[in-house]
Amino acid sequence: MKIAYFTDTFMPELNGVTNTLSKLQTWLDKKNIRYAFFAPDYKRNSATDDMSASTDATDQLSSDILSADISYANADFHHNRIHRFRGIKTSLSPESCLAFPRYREVFELCDKFKPDLVHVVTELGIGYRGMKYARSRGLPLVMSYHTDYCKYLQFFHLDFLRPMIEKYLTWFYRSAHRILAPSRYTLEQLFQKQYRNLGLWSRGIDAEKFNPRFRSRKWRKALGIDDKFVFLYVGRLSPEKGLDMLLYAIEEIETRFPGKAAFVLTGGGPYGDFILKKNFPHVILTGFKTGPELSEIYASADCFAFPSGTETFGNAPLEAMASRLPVAGIASGGVMEFLSHGKNALLCADGDQETFTENLIAIMENKTLRRDLAETGRKLARSRAWDMIFDDLLSVYSGLIADKQNTLGSGCRDAS
Secondary structure: OEEEEEOOOOOOOOOHHHHHHHHHHHHHHHOOOEEEEEEEOOOOOOOOOOOOOOHHHHHHOOOOOOOOOOOOOOOOOOOOEEEEEOEEOOOOOOOOOEEOOOHHHHHHHHHHHOOOEEEEOOOOHHHHHHHHHHHHHOOOEEEEOOOOHHHHHHHHOOHHHHHHHHHHHHHHHOOOOEEEEOOHHHHHHHHHOOOOOEEEOOOOOOOOOOOHHHOOHHHHHHOOOOOOEEEEEEOOOOHHHOHHHHHHHHHHHHHHOOOOEEEEEEOOOOOHHHHHHOOOOOEEEEEOOOHHHHHHHHHHOOEEEOOOOOOOOOHHHHHHHHOOOOEEEEOOHHHHHOOOEOOOEEEEOOOOHHHHHHHHHHHHHOHHHHHHHHHHHHHHHHOOOHHHHHHHHHHHHHHHHHHHHHHHHHHHHHHO
8 A cells, every 4th residue: 555645734833633643654654555745845955854853953944935836845756745846934824834746746656656545634735736636636535624624713813714725625525536524523513514435534532652651750940930839831932722712811810829839831823922921920932842842841831721712633632631630621623533521631612712711720729639630641542552443543534445446456357
């Protein structure tokens, strides 16, 4: 089996999609499944396909403007490859890179690889070319739905674009033989919008990487917060993540419990400068973190505060649960796949900043509640192994490829 993946976001960019694709690549290597990734390049003069590129390099080049009409890729087809294409940075998401490679180059690379199936991960420049290639070659086409763009529009005052984007997405996904959603909530949303050929591709967690054993008093002391109750947020620092609710909670908790709590925000994005200008006395912005350092941050906090109601799944709360953190979140979106109010989290309605704040305070003040939520969450997280998630994905691939082969075989018999 040979799979061609087309994505407009990839490592070293850090988000839920790239995390999933990184885990998927490791699993494909373990299973000896041939693949080719078509993805953006985040560097000016490098054609590397090294998956371990540093976050520092990404940050250093975040303001670079790359040529949109020049693309390149390595052409060694004896091994699994990642083909990178230069693109442009945008102000809405400066850590991202939007690429529009030449059709002829993409098609030539794919024809040499000869995929059995195409998996389009995103809907923009590179994803669009993957869709066009699959259609032109009559290949089985899987598309995965990761981002509810229309929910984001209101946070950037772009609601007037909603009809145009909805129309484009409906047309785009119509080509798929299978559309995979990350949660049952998102699956139902797509069904209501008349999307068909739907399936579920959930998300897993590495419960050894995200583990309470990484709790570090040394890390807490280094930040000067060892004597405080530590609330943690991990994710993009952007308005669509509901961070206004978190800032409200920070202000309220600092007023009512002065000096008792600290707030650690891990991630990056356009909202970071706005938060810094607030000059909160006990707010720490760590920037992007990965690997053992991220594991240590999760395990060393006391409560996970996640105010986002726009998630199609929500990897970060699951990482927190695996690290045995109680979660305060929003009863909306894909997080409802695994968050349950009163069992492994305290939830409130999207936009209800008062109840969100009270939930944080309840977790801070009630040790028994904190322990019960954390232990139940850890148990659930340990049940969501990545191998099982990817085995299910492989079954989808195999079924579509078999359907294609059966169709071709039937056509040959009919012709004879």
